[in-house]
Amino acid sequence: MLWYKGWLETRFRVLFVFGIILFWVVLILRNIDPPLPRAVVENLLNSLTFFLLMIPVILAGAGINTQRILFGTAKGLHGSMYFTLSLPVSRFRLLATRAGLGMLETIGVLAALSCVAWFMLPAPRVYLTCSDLFAYWMTVCICISAFYSLSVFFATFLGDQEQMGASGILIMILLLISRAVSVPSSVNIFRAMGQSSPLFTHTFPWASMGVSLGAAGILFLAAMRVVQTREY
Amino acid sequence: MADPVIETQELHKSFKGNEALSGLNLNVPAGSIFGFLGRNGAGKTTTIKLLMGFLKPDGGNARVFGLPATDADASVGIRRRVGFVAEEKDLYPYMTVQQIIRFTRSFFPKWRDDLGERYLRLFDLPVSRKISDLSKGMRSKLMLLLAISHGAELLILDEPTEGLDPVAVEDVLRELVALAAAEGTTIFFSSHQLEEVEQIADHVCIIDRGAAVVTGSLDDLKAQYQRLRIVLAEELRTPVDWVDGAEHVRQEGRTVEILARRNVDAILNQARALPGASVERFPVTLKEIFMEHARRN
Numbered sequence: 001m002l003w004y005k006g007w008l009e010t011r012f013r014v015l016f017v018f019g020i021i022l023f024w025v026v027l028i029l030r031n032i033d034p035p036l037p038r039a040v041v042e043n044l045l046n047s048l049t050f051f052l053l054m055i056p057v058i059l060a061g062a063g064i065n066t067q068r069i070l071f072g073t074a075k076g077l078h079g080s081m082y083f084t085l086s087l088p089v090s091r092f093r094l095l096a097t098r099a100g101l102g103m104l105e106t107i108g109v110l111a112a113l114s115c116v117a118w119f120m121l122p123a124p125r126v127y128l129t130c131s132d133l134f135a136y137w138m139t140v141c142i143c144i145s146a147f148y149s150l151s152v153f154f155a156t157f158l159g160d161q162e163q164m165g166a167s168g169i170l171i172m173i174l175l176l177i178s179r180a181v182s183v184p185s186s187v188n189i190f191r192a193m194g195q196s197s198p199l200f201t202h203t204f205p206w207a208s209m210g211v212s213l214g215a216a217g218i219l220f221l222a223a224m225r226v227v228q229t230r231e232y
Numbered sequence: 233m234a235d236p237v238i239e240t241q242e243l244h245k246s247f248k249g250n251e252a253l254s255g256l257n258l259n260v261p262a263g264s265i266f267g268f269l270g271r272n273g274a275g276k277t278t279t280i281k282l283l284m285g286f287l288k289p290d291g292g293n294a295r296v297f298g299l300p301a302t303d304a305d306a307s308v309g310i311r312r313r314v315g316f317v318a319e320e321k322d323l324y325p326y327m328t329v330q331q332i333i334r335f336t337r338s339f340f341p342k343w344r345d346d347l348g349e350r351y352l353r354l355f356d357l358p359v360s361r362k363i364s365d366l367s368k369g370m371r372s373k374l375m376l377l378l379a380i381s382h383g384a385e386l387l388i389l390d391e392p393t394e395g396l397d398p399v400a401v402e403d404v405l406r407e408l409v410a411l412a413a414a415e416g417t418t419i420f421f422s423s424h425q426l427e428e429v430e431q432i433a434d435h436v437c438i439i440d441r442g443a444a445v446v447t448g449s450l451d452d453l454k455a456q457y458q459r460l461r462i463v464l465a466e467e468l469r470t471p472v473d474w475v476d477g478a479e480h481v482r483q484e485g486r487t488v489e490i491l492a493r494r495n496v497d498a499i500l501n502q503a504r505a506l507p508g509a510s511v512e513r514f515p516v517t518l519k520e521i522f523m524e525h526a527r528r529n
Contacts, residue, residue, distance in 0.1 A: 001338040008326055069326050075364065076371075079322025083375075085286055087339050088312035090304065228304065232286045 002089065002097040006061065010105060012070040013058050018109050021051045022116060029121045041127070042195050049193045053175070055106050056144055057167045060151030062227060063098030064091065067160045077160070081232060091227045099152045099220065106148060107141050128199060135198035139205060143189045146212040147171050149219035156226040187211045237262045237297060237386050237418045238283060244291035245278055245442075252278040254442035255292065260420050260435070265412050267433035267450075268422040269522055275442040276422040277319050280390050284316060296386070312340070315379030319390040321371040325364035329357050329374060333381075342383035351377040354403060368395035376404060380411060387411075389421035393428060401425075405432050430518040438525055445525050450518065457516040458496045462488040465508025472506070475499055480524050491516065491524055 028044060061067050064084060066077040084094065114137045117124050124133065151167040158166060177183075178190045185191050192208035238260035245253040253275045260266045270276045281287040282294050285307030297313060299306040323332055329352075337343045352359065355373035363371065372395050379387055387408075393401045409432050411417050423429050429436060430450070437447040446453065464486045474481060477494030492499050496513070503511045 001335050005324065005327075005335060008324070008331075066324055076320075076322035076325050079318060079320025080324050082286065082316075082318035082320060083323055086284060086311055086314075086316040086318070087336075088308050089339065090308055231288060232281070 002063065002094065003101050006063065006098045006101040009061065009067045009069060010059055010102065014105050014109060016070055017055050017058050018112060020054070021048075021109075021113055024048075024051055025113060025117055026121065029117065029123045032123045035126070038200075042200075045194045045197065045199065049190060050175070052110070052140060052144060052193065053147055053171050054168075055109055056102075056148035056151050057164050057171065059102040059105050059109075060148055060155055060163070060167070061098045061102055062152055062155035062223060063094035063096075064227060064232070065155065065159060074160070085232055092224060095152075095156070095224060095227045099149075099223070102152070103145065103148055106144060110137055110140055110144075132199055132202060135202075135204060139198055139209060140193050142209045143192050143205075143212045146189060146215035146219070149216040149223065153219045153223040153226070156223045157230065189215075235262055235298075236260055236295075238266075238295070238420060240279070240282075240292065240294045242292035243279070243282065243289050243294055245275075245282065245287065245289050252442055253282075253289070256439065256443055258437060258444060258447070260418065262418055263412065263416050264435045265408065265419045265433050266421070267429035267436040268420060268439065269424075269426070269429060269436060269518075270422075270439035271526060274439045276439060277390055278442075279439070280319075280388055280422065283388060284311065284314070313385045315382060315384030315387045317372070317375045317379050317387075317389045317392050319394075321368055321375055321395060323363045323371060323374065323378075326362065328360055328362050329366075330359040332363060332374070332378065333359075336378045336382065340382035344381050344383050347383075348377065348381040351380060351407075354407070355400070369397060369400060372396055373400065373404070380407075384417065386418045386420065389419065391423060392421055393423070393425065401428065408432060426517075426519040426522055436518065438522055440525060446521060453518075453521060454515060456493055457521055458492045459514040459516050459520065460490040460492055460496075460499060460503060461512045461514065462490070462503045462506065463510045464488065464506055468506075472502070475502055480527070491520065 025048070064081060066080040066084065068074050068077060114133055118130065118133055147167070150170065151163060154163040154166045175190055178188055185196055186205070186207040188196070189208050189212045192205035196205050196208065198204060236259045238258060240256050240258040243253050243256040244251070256275065256279060258279070268276055268279070278287065282289055283296055283301050285301055285304070288302055294301040296310045299310055301307060301310060327335065333348060337348075351373075355370075355377060357370060357374055357377065363374070366374065372392065376392060379389070393404055396404060405428060408419055412419055433450055435449050436453065437444050439445070467486050468483065468488070474490065475495050475498045477492050477496065478490045478499050479493045480491040482489045490499060500511060500513070503509055
């Protein structure tokens with residue numbers, strides 16, 4: 001039932017991020033008149049990447065601190081952490097269940113957005129094949145996992161809002177650095193969701209995906225370490 | 233004496249250089265109702281958090297059901313057998329009463345539906361109301377329901393009656409006693425309400441600055457302590473050097489009051505030897521014992 005608690009905490013967040021990104025996607029794609037120059041499409045994809053990075057920041061959690069429902073009350077959240085800790089489950093299970101649920105929600109939101117964009121809007125069908133879109137979805141899911149784990153890591157020792165703030169700021173700093181400094185494109189995770197994505201290259205950016213998965217694994221292990229050693 | 237359900241030896245814990253526990257030794261017998269007393273900051277909540285595995289000690293050891301509370305795996309096993317009410321009476325604000333009961337039930341295979349329903353009725357809890365809309369008293373009652381209904385062998389309750397009205401306090405205390413009697417559940421609870429502790433506890437521990445200063449069965453403690461009132465023919469001109477055991481001596485005019493802990497008979501003899509002394513002895517209340525230690529420290 002830990003997943004149920006996680007779902008009650010995050011269900012409105014899922015709707016919120018889905019609604020915001022869908023709004024942006026529909027707004028942009030409805031007014032596109034194909035064909036567009038590649039530079040314009042790249043710019044659109046960069047903007048989309050920015051929105052997609054919001055998803056892990058908002059949906060991540062570590063399962064020990066109780067999270068508020070989007071804009072709901074914060075009253076009693078800290079105290080309820082002791083109720084969670086008193087349950088006969090290991091801290092690892094609390095972390096893994098909540099982190100796993102948030103990642104599944106992230107994957108689900110990305111899938112739903114891809115489906116809506118494909119079936120309801122004409123523009124993507126002009127430029128893309130269904131398999132391109134599927135490859136893009138898979139790439140984004142894997143590339144976003146590093147940022148998701150970063151948010152989970154912050155959630156192990158920060159409160160709900162502080163975690164969102166810290167993750168959001170750090171991800172934005174990394175995004176700006178990746179644009180300002182010449183990071184090799186083969187390992188640039190942001191680029192793998194934009195210019196180097198399967199939408200343009202029709203192939204998976206394996207190196208970037210590997211880097212992302214590696215970073216996600218390391219950050220998750222760090223989160224696990226914090227949760228297991230921390231005192232409450 | 234029954235095997236201890238909770239046992240701590242030389243338990244130490246500091247926070248940023250401040251010593252919260254300084255060698256706490258605790259022995260909670262199985263089936264007892266154990267009152268854990270102390271002033272604010274004495275170390276009660278820290279002890280409870282250590283027993284529940286939320287904190288790790290700096291030294292010493294703590295065992296619950298013979299299992300080390302500091303071991304992560306053993307702690308899961310301990311929590312399966314323990315019903316817990318935290319000092320903060322907070323639960324997930326977004327769940328309804330029904331949802332949190334269903335949620336908690338899923339973790340405890342020995343959940344007792346009969347107890348759950350009984351306490352829902354007794355505490356008059358509205359099942360469809362959100363926890364964020366419950367009063368503090370109702371949240372306290374709900375936490376007690378969750379702690380009791382999972383068939384726990386040990387209840388660890390941190391200020392369980394805090395926020396309850398006097399009628400609800402009586403209901404809760406009566407139910408705790410009934411539970412201990414009917415199910416053999418050990419109840420370890422901290423409280424500032426000395427009358428409550430005296431009403432239901434059969435064992436107590438008074439903790440001060442992280443160490444136990446008084447511990448034992450309440451009956452033994454009451455037998456140990458006596459209050460003596462000596463009325464003299466005339467006011468004493470020079471102070472009396474009372475024998476060891478006269479813990480607190482207060483003189484007002486011709487009347488001397490003594491709280492005696494040991495050597496009560498020797499103190500009585502010493503008092504009777506004073507000119508024109510008439511001596512009465514009274515049983516002491518837990519509050520008097522507590523206040524004596526609070527004053528001394």
